[in-house]
Amino acid sequence: MQQDKAPAPTAGPMDARAWTQRLLRYREPSNWRSIVEIGISIVPLAALWVAMWLFYRYGFWWVTLLLSIPAAGFLVRLFMIQHDCGHGSFFRHRFLNDWTGRALGVLTFTPYDFWRRTHAIHHATSGNLERRGIGDIDTLTVNEYLALSRWGRVKYWLYRNPVVMFGIGPAYMFIIQHRLPVGMMRAGWGPWLSTQATNAVAALIAGLLIWQIGIGAFLLVHLPVTILAATMGVWLFYVQHQFEHTSWEDNTTWNLHEVALHGSSHYVLPGVLRWFTANIGIHHVHHLCSRIPYYRLGRVLRENPELNEIGRVTMWESVKAVRLVLWDENAKKLISFRDMRKMQRA
16 A cells, blocks of 8 residues: 655744755846836936935925935835845846845945944854954843943943934944945955955046035035934844843854844835835744845735744834843843843842
């Protein structure tokens, strides 16, 4: 008698390695789709930029500032395309990915090759307590914070303060810090070439625009867009790994796949925000398989509904997560300064 075949094994929602294998079929990008994605992002941004300048020229500067909001949304979307290029997931060929990423890096003020290296380190070390420091938000454990001097605690408090984290910090990072290969100053000529070439091309384009429309018009049009987009980008990156039940482990227990699935959030956003942020909120899937183009991430969730509830963070929960600043190694979760003080009193 012919025996019945055993059912094929399925990847359970907690089986991170199996999920990684299951997601491989979504990796193949479509070059035509990618070209369309660039077009529907960069053309509206250019049109908005011209409209902002025209409104400024005829005295309606307040309309210029209002239009900076959607313009910043399109700039964020271009950064996400650059992000996919860095993972080699936007086009089928590396040449197209790299040169598209380098061109977009001029617009986003983000040196592509330098950023790609630091971001690769982030993916390879995310959630590892002993490999923090490159491409992530600085996060201390409770014991590390308590071991600091008074001045050390003040500096960390300032760093994690929302005014600094989402106000001063993004502008400093994208306008000033990215002008040098900070974190890789001694890593050879590659990071320096990336940053300085980006600086040179950006300065040339800015110089031509200032020559044509004047420095006042250029700053009022471009600076708000850049700062708003930088703030949006830092907020998204923050929420992706800074939520209560994220995952941090030391070297002995750290597992790349488990931390990718459970240490990255599924940030639930309205449809229009998902579009502008290029599905980056589906971050747990992205960390499990970074070669999936962003325009396939929604399909991943539709066809694998088990992934919907893992790392789920709503918009309100993301706002509340801003107060979570320290990793409690005993409770295995992020806590606030107030929670730490309660623990000390107890």
